[in-house]
Amino acid sequence: MTTHTRNKLIPLADAVRRFAFSGMQYASGAALPVGSDAIAFGRELVRQSVGDLHAIFHANTQQLNLLCAVGAVAKAECGFTGLEGFGFANGLRRSVESGQVVLEDYSNLAMAVRLLAGAMNWPFAPATVNIGSDVERRSAFAPNEYPAQSKIPIIQDPFTGRPLGAFSPLKPDLAAIHVPLADPAGNAIMLGTEWSRFELSRAAKRVILIADCIVDTACMRQFPNLVRIPDLLVEAVVWWPFTAWPQASPGVYDGDEAHMKLMNQMLGSEDGTREYVERFVTPAGQRESYLELIGAETIARLSAGPTAFLLDPYRRWLLPDATVRELEAANTDKSERLAA
Amino acid sequence: MTTHTRNKLIPLADAVRRFAFSGMQYASGAALPVGSDAIAFGRELVRQSVGDLHAIFHANTQQLNLLCAVGAVAKAECGFTGLEGFGFANGLRRSVESGQVVLEDYSNLAMAVRLLAGAMNWPFAPATVNIGSDVERRSAFAPNEYPAQSKIPIIQDPFTGRPLGAFSPLKPDLAAIHVPLADPAGNAIMLGTEWSRFELSRAAKRVILIADCIVDTACMRQFPNLVRIPDLLVEAVVWWPFTAWPQASPGVYDGDEAHMKLMNQMLGSEDGTREYVERFVTPAGQRESYLELIGAETIARLSAGPTAFLLDPYRRWLLPDATVRELEAANTDKSERLAA
């Protein structure tokens, strides 16, 4: 069926060139700080100097940490803003404390509910979280409203009269979503918690998948209940091994603990950030140079993690690298091909 | 881990005895009229004469058709009330036209949203469907309100002032949910559309799984992203092959078109219903007699359908019948064992 094997594979640089723009509302991963996120997409945003972002991250990740550190973010809306076991997110922290990034706080459930409201096209969603706390009463986007009225207006349940918070929907201009497995048409399988990737894929105006591995569509027909992001929602698919590095992708690779710490430490200062970009962002614009930078030994170690068995049922459908490259080449920008 | 292999398998008759009661808000399958539904549970409700039900069915199925036909239903809330390609649901139709069943109409999305509201513990959920139509303005539960105010109150979005319908949450006392695969602890895998089984499993006060097949928990650890109903939500698991017969269970069996027609035809009259119960309900209280009634030839034919490949990845974890029987026996009511 030509309908369902439409090839949407494009190179990472093309994806940023075609779909990203300065000033956009940008959402990613819908991830947690140590797991799935399309960090590779953020690295390319930095390489192409896309800035003035309004970042919508369900929770902070090393991507948001990096984007804040390099000054690419003007506004952010977030639930959790740390790095869990790795401590505070130094890049984000620095930029918030300096006032460079205006950060609007919500709880993690509130962010999920707002993405759901965006997905369902509800003008608001009701919830009882956040009300009564400063998450409701303080708004960084409306700093002179106290208590804030425009952030989470209080409404009454028409059945009981009970007070509720009304949460505004999120509809980011672009979502770059990390998945372990995608087919060339844009059907995606997630392994590990979805966190809010399902809701985000429906809430965003445009969705790009960044996939660790590309599989044949036959894999999706064998496991259609796993395909929680169907192709009809997806504009483009990027193949990028170790997309989430140094974070983890359950089933495919473990988190790189040493680099998690190194990266966060470097993002703690302007000089460190400059050095991080020079060493780990600028020279890693191609899959080959990126993987070289991570290092063969590290790659082997991270790939042999305790969740590797989760990938086993799908391995037989993994497309050979050469096939993926061919599919990608068929969609590559002409300008890109001329330049190469 | 004892925590996760807790055995919740019980016989069907025990499940009805322990968890069902006359007058309860009863939800099932969250199914479509030709697919997944715990129809076997409804047959046992009839055998045990559980009545005065307030039925909450996302869409009608042969189960609701049967329960209405035998007079077990007093009130119902429903989206679609037909049998799709099989025409009108004669049992339901007869009972609604006679006034025996008071049927409150919603759209299919409204039912899903109400189940979501129940699951999230929202006092209401907003939506723009149903408003402006007689689904909003006519209430069978408040027949003298015109236009109805209590069914779908109109509220204003606090951000835009736009009118919206407020939908009341559904929290049925008991949900009997059909799944193709469950483990003894109550982890369940669905094949084919979930319809609203995910939302229902969270909205209901108590959940019982009725599973076509029982698998080892190792299957769930291999495919945790498929386990959309985790054990912590589930009170009991019933093993009942061909649970949804004559409807379909994708991956396990096809719909039985001849019986779909025969059943609906018989439910069209009181005499026919009496005969249906005598022939197809009363004598089918045990798995053996039930399967005998369907017939070996039909079973073989329905099992060899075009979706059978969907079950392949899980077959190696299917527990042998003897093992399931042993697990079930360990939980069987003492009274039951004495009577046997």
Next chain:
Amino acid sequence: MNYTRQEMMAIATGREIRDGELAIFGVGLSMLAGFFAIAHHAPNVRAMTEGGIYGATPIGGLPWGIECNRISANATSFTSGLDALGCLVASGRCDIGIIGAAQVDRFGNVNTTGIWGGEIGAHYGPPKTRLTGSGGANDIAVGCKRYLIMASHEKKRFVERVDYISSPGYLDGGNARAAYGFVGGGPSAIITTLGILRPDLLSKEFFLEAYFAFSSVDEILADTGWNLRVSPTVSIVAEPSDAELLALRSVDVTGMLRRAA
């Protein structure tokens, strides 16, 4: 005539579907019309069902329902009703939907809930004839950018005012829909067994735009329960081409539309 009346209706409906659209089909005739369009002129239509079945094409005959194994056998994704009707339809993403009607009125309002035999009155009691309820049709009528109504053209079905609005067309006509802020634009056509009705741009009252070669304006007026206006440019709908018939019959493998002529 080398085609049946039912085939004409399915083809006329399918012609309304454009390539690349996100389309939601029900069972039966509407699914045949949709998959005919894909087979004939709209190969990149992204078809879905309200059950959350994506990327599937029916096999082995027409499905009995949208969860039938005939449509579940080759899907690329299964999700849920909330996703399909909420995230994809109510969100305004869906380009086109097709719904059926037991009654339809001059403003394209559809009744599939029950027949009371006229005004229900202040007290809401059981209908004389209970139908199938709204199902997902109300959601499609409210959410899809546009939708098509398919109905058998009979006087008892084409009424001045439906007994019960299950799925809103243009309500009382004009701008009446605007009061509700629906994301969907309303019904773009009523495809009947005899011809095609379209809404007037301003009044939103449906008029006769064209009739099938085997029908006539007079037949249609006689079978319509309201004073149906006829377009000054009323024309005959193009008969099925050989390519269209070939495509339709490749979809209608069990010949349902030929039997029902």
Next chain:
Amino acid sequence: MNYTRQEMMAIATGREIRDGELAIFGVGLSMLAGFFAIAHHAPNVRAMTEGGIYGATPIGGLPWGIECNRISANATSFTSGLDALGCLVASGRCDIGIIGAAQVDRFGNVNTTGIWGGEIGAHYGPPKTRLTGSGGANDIAVGCKRYLIMASHEKKRFVERVDYISSPGYLDGGNARAAYGFVGGGPSAIITTLGILRPDLLSKEFFLEAYFAFSSVDEILADTGWNLRVSPTVSIVAEPSDAELLALRSVDVTGMLRRAA
């Protein structure tokens, strides 16, 4: 003393968890406390994370986060944040949660958002020190039937009034929570590095219930930034039993709690 101060805190926390409960744990200390309880006295606890990971036990050391592969390696179900925090926590299904605190005040309100150095004032500007935000803690504080607060007992953290309420305890005390209709009952204890604080039944102000064997009432009063009331029956918390230490150390395989003493 055959145990560390951190081990005492984890064990005291774990003792609050009862068999069969549905419990939500964060990373680090709270997860160790929870899995200690499972290993020691509550084998039927149903543990979950706010990421929607069910049925898992960490392997190979303490997870770095709730989506870490160490907790994803043997789960029986993965869903989503909306499911975990919405359907299971906000719904009121969850029996117990554990959250941390950078600041906590006399009514058990928790700040994990930022340090402004006192009152923020009418204009909301950046904090001197940005912390981690609420994350799921606000949702746990509002939804869980009861929850525990774990905090290092220092004067700068135990303050009269937190700079910012990230997660509501008893707000202004008394019935203040009731105005919001939260399904959750509020914090049932603050477990510190020195002892255990409980809320007064009526005023909801936290008082000192018990102190650890290596601490004292005086030390705790000196390290608390408000005028902490002491229970007339203040007592010493039972020291860890051998069985408790064995269970805890079987969970704390990398010895995190012993290093951090």
